Amino acid sequence: MTSTPLDLDNIQGDILVGLLKKTETFYFFQISDDVNAFRTQLSQLAPLITSTTAAMDHRKTVSQSKKDALAQGREPPVVPIAGLNIAFSQSGLTKMGITGDIGDVGFKNGQLADALALGDQGSTVNGKFVPDWIPAFKNAIHGVMIFSGDKQASVDKTLAEVSAILRVGAHDATIHEVLKVVGAVRPENGHEHFGFLDGISNPAVEGFDIEKPGQGAVDPKVILTGHDAILRPAWATDGSFLAFRYLFQLVPEFNLFLKKNPLPTDSDGNRLTPEQGSELLGARMVGRWKSGAPVDLTPIVDDPVLGKDPMRNNDFHYNIENDFTSQSRCPFAAHTRKTNPRNDLRPEFVTPHRIIRRGVPFGPEVTPDEAQDNRTHLGRGLLFACYQSNLANGFQFVQKQWANARGFPPKSTPPGIDPIIGQLNPGDVLPRSMSGTNPASQDELLGLPIWVVPRGGEYFFSPSISALRDTFALGVHIH
Numbered sequence: 491m492t493s494t495p496l497d498l499d500n501i502q503g504d505i506l507v508g509l510l511k512k513t514e515t516f517y518f519f520q521i522s523d524d525v526n527a528f529r530t531q532l533s534q535l536a537p538l539i540t541s542t543t544a545a546m547d548h549r550k551t552v553s554q555s556k557k558d559a560l561a562q563g564r565e566p567p568v569v570p571i572a573g574l575n576i577a578f579s580q581s582g583l584t585k586m587g588i589t590g591d592i593g594d595v596g597f598k599n600g601q602l603a604d605a606l607a608l609g610d611q612g613s614t615v616n617g618k619f620v621p622d623w624i625p626a627f628k629n630a631i632h633g634v635m636i637f638s639g640d641k642q643a644s645v646d647k648t649l650a651e652v653s654a655i656l657r658v659g660a661h662d663a664t665i666h667e668v669l670k671v672v673g674a675v676r677p678e679n680g681h682e683h684f685g686f687l688d689g690i691s692n693p694a695v696e697g698f699d700i701e702k703p704g705q706g707a708v709d710p711k712v713i714l715t716g717h718d719a720i721l722r723p724a725w726a727t728d729g730s731f732l733a734f735r736y737l738f739q740l741v742p743e744f745n746l747f748l749k750k751n752p753l754p755t756d757s758d759g760n761r762l763t764p765e766q767g768s769e770l771l772g773a774r775m776v777g778r779w780k781s782g783a784p785v786d787l788t789p790i791v792d793d794p795v796l797g798k799d800p801m802r803n804n805d806f807h808y809n810i811e812n813d814f815t816s817q818s819r820c821p822f823a824a825h826t827r828k829t830n831p832r833n834d835l836r837p838e839f840v841t842p843h844r845i846i847r848r849g850v851p852f853g854p855e856v857t858p859d860e861a862q863d864n865r866t867h868l869g870r871g872l873l874f875a876c877y878q879s880n881l882a883n884g885f886q887f888v889q890k891q892w893a894n895a896r897g898f899p900p901k902s903t904p905p906g907i908d909p910i911i912g913q914l915n916p917g918d919v920l921p922r923s924m925s926g927t928n929p930a931s932q933d934e935l936l937g938l939p940i941w942v943v944p945r946g947g948e949y950f951f952s953p954s955i956s957a958l959r960d961t962f963a964l965g966v967h968i969h
Contacts, residue, residue, distance in 0.1 A: 494717075496542075496698055496710060497728060500954045502575045503545030504636060504848050505713065505730045505877045506698055509573035510548045511638035513674040514850045515645050516734070516873055518948075519665040521585045521632045528664035529586055532963035534655045538648070539955050540573040548573065572648045573638040576958070577732045577950035582632030588962060590723030592715075592951060596881035597731055601947045602628060604886065609894050609913025610944045626669040627736065627946025633665075634734065634950055636875075642672075671736065673850035673873040682851055683739045683870050684772075684910075684941075687782030687797060691804055691830055693844040704805035706832075708844050715879045715951075725961040728954035733845075733885035735874040735947040737911075741856050744941040746864040748772045756790045757818045757929035774927050775909040777826030786820045789929065807833040815902060817926030822905030828892050828912070834899040843892075845876040845884045871942070881949055890915065896923075903932045911942050 496506075503509055521528050540548075552569045559566040578586070580598050596604060605612065605621035612621035620628075635652065639645040657663045682688040693708045694701035701707045711718035716727025752767025753774075762770065773779045773792070781797030786806040788796060796802055808820060808827060820827060822834075831840060853870025860867050878884025892898050893908035894915045906924030907914070914922065922938040953962065 496714075497954075498542040498546070498698075500728045500956050501542045501714065502577075502730075502952050502955065503540040503542050503573060504575045504638075504875075505846065505952060506542050506695055507545040507549065508848050509540060509545060509575060509636065509638035510552065510571050510640075511573065511675070511850065512640050513638070513642050513645055513672065514873070515637040515649065516669075516671050516673070516875075517635045517637065517649070518626065518631045518668040518670070519633055519635070520630060520668055521582060522664050522666060524662070524664055525586055526964060527662070528656070529963055530965040531655050531657075531664055532958060533965045535576070535652065536955060536959040536963055538574050538652065539958065540575060541955055545573065568640050570644055571638075571640045572644045573636075574648055574652065575636045575952065576633060577636075577952040578633040578962075579631055579948055579950050581630045583951070585632050586962065588725075590725070591721075592726055593720045593722045594731060594881050594949075596886055597949045597951060601733075601949050604949075605944075606916055608886075608889055608944070609915050611913075611940075621944075623944070623946040624669075624736070627948060629668070631668050631948050634732075634948075671852060671873060673852040676851050677855070681780070682872055683741050683853070683856075684744055684776075685780045686772075686776050686778060687780065689847055689849070690782055690800070691826065692846045693841075695846075702800055702804060703802065704807070704832075706804075706830075706837075706841070706844065708841055711879055712842060712844055712883075713846055713877055713879055718879065720880075725953065725957040726951075727957075729957065730877040730879060730952050731881050731884070732950040732952050733874075733876050733878070733881060733947070734950065736871075736945045737874050738869055738871040738943045738945055740866045740939075740941045740943065741870065742860045742864045742866055743939060745861075747939060747941075751935070753928055755930055758790060759930065760790070771927060774821050774824060774929070775924070777820055777824030784820070784826070785824070789819045809833045817903070817932060818929045821924060821926030822899055822901050822903070823908060823912075823924035823926065825893075825908050825910040828898065828905075828908040829888055831892070831899045842880075842883050843887050845878045845888065847874070847876045849874040849876070874947075877952070889913075894918075896920075906934060907938070909935075909938050913940070913944075 548571045555569050556566040606619040610621040637645045637648050656665050693706045696707050715729045748768040748771050752764045753770045773785050778784050779792035781792050781794040782803050783793040783797035784806045849872050852873050893912045903925050907922045909924050923934045923936045925934045927935045
């Protein structure tokens with residue numbers, strides 16, 4: 491348990507709680523050459539930033555509104571909610587003249603320099619690796635503002651208020667838009683575009699969250715900067731590093747692969763229909779059924795009631811009857827197992843690499859034409875965002891050392907690559923593959939296509955509200 495209470499009024503709300511949203515806009519920007527004007531305007535912007543306390547209050551308000559409506563036998567109303575957080579890249583801190591080594595090499599170098607090591611697709615031009623990213627992420631991005639709300643009108647209202655402060659669009663604007671991407675909760679609430687329930691396995695933060703069975707707890711220092719022994723500037727306390735990834739999902743192609751490769755039997759040897767076999771293959775590649783029910787607990791059929799139960803849907807450990815060698819219940823390379831191996835490793839080897847994910851889907855639902863063609867026509871995917879106090883231990887480690895590594899987790903049968911987010915590490919010329927998709931054998935499933943395509947990203951630092959107000963901002967401070 492942490493000995494020092496967390497300052498919830500000082501920590502930005504998206505980190506520990508998550509900004510409440512039905513829709514969310516990531517607004518990437520560059521700071522103009524009138525840096526002092528921008529930093530002066532931050533004094534007006536700082537009071538608008540949603541703190542952890544405010545984010546918690548938003549959730550309480552919505553929860554109470556639902557309870558009141560249900561008690562009165564009426565449909566719960568839509569409660570107007572808006573949130574705002576801000577984070578800066580290393581180039582943004584440099585632009586503002588914010589000095590001091592923040593103690594993270596990945597952040598300092600930026601994600602573009604990390605693209606090859608992450609396994610992103612690209613080509614070498616004049617001896618330099620150039621990822622297949624959209625142009626916006628190949629140029630300097632100084633910061634990102636995250637706008638959330640119950641509907642787009644709520645987001646647009648906050649965006650307009652912030653734009654007025656920063657003079658966006660005027661001749662004396664202090665920031666310039668690089669890219670604006672809009673995400674929204676899908677009609678199938680909580681499910682990403684492949685159809686699986688998402689965002690249900692974040693760790694509990696000691697001294698803040700009440701840990702649920704199987705969730706796993708982390709010391710605040712795993713998520714928040716300034717709570718560990720790393721030497722950082724005082725202004726870095728109560729901040730967190732934000733890893734953003736612009737991930738496109740090839741949904742029709744994913745569905746076609748499942749349709750073409752149905753599993754013939756389940757783990758008990760029962761014959762499956764093609765539809766059942768395709769559903770089971772998808773569940774075993776992800777590690778959960780679409781409902782969120784873990785295959786480690788229910789390996790044969792989906793259990794939607796289990797999937798919806800937060801007190802049970804994380805209460806598994808990949809060691810049923812202490813058998814760590816069999817893949818009959820869950821493949822070693824399943825996405826959930828790769829990114830949180832639980833008892834495949836001792837806790838001290840897992841806990842430092844936990845991250846808190848705050849992503850949101852973007853793009854339209856699959857159209858009838860796409861479903862018929864089995865080919866993606868429109869861009870859709872995930873605006874992936876996660877927080878940690880150390881990028882090398884967090885996102886970078888999970889992607890490079892776990893998801894992309896054929897030999898992780900360490901087993902007698904090589905697991906293969908995470909079939910969902912795993913990319914080929916530099917120098918790996920073999921096709922993507924994984925073992926254990928068939929519960930009756932250890933055979934590899936070869937030649938897995940890439941269904942999640944990174945098209946950009948950046949590493950940011952989400953400062954505390956006091957740092958934003960007292961160090962980043964210039965001029966009169968408005969509390």
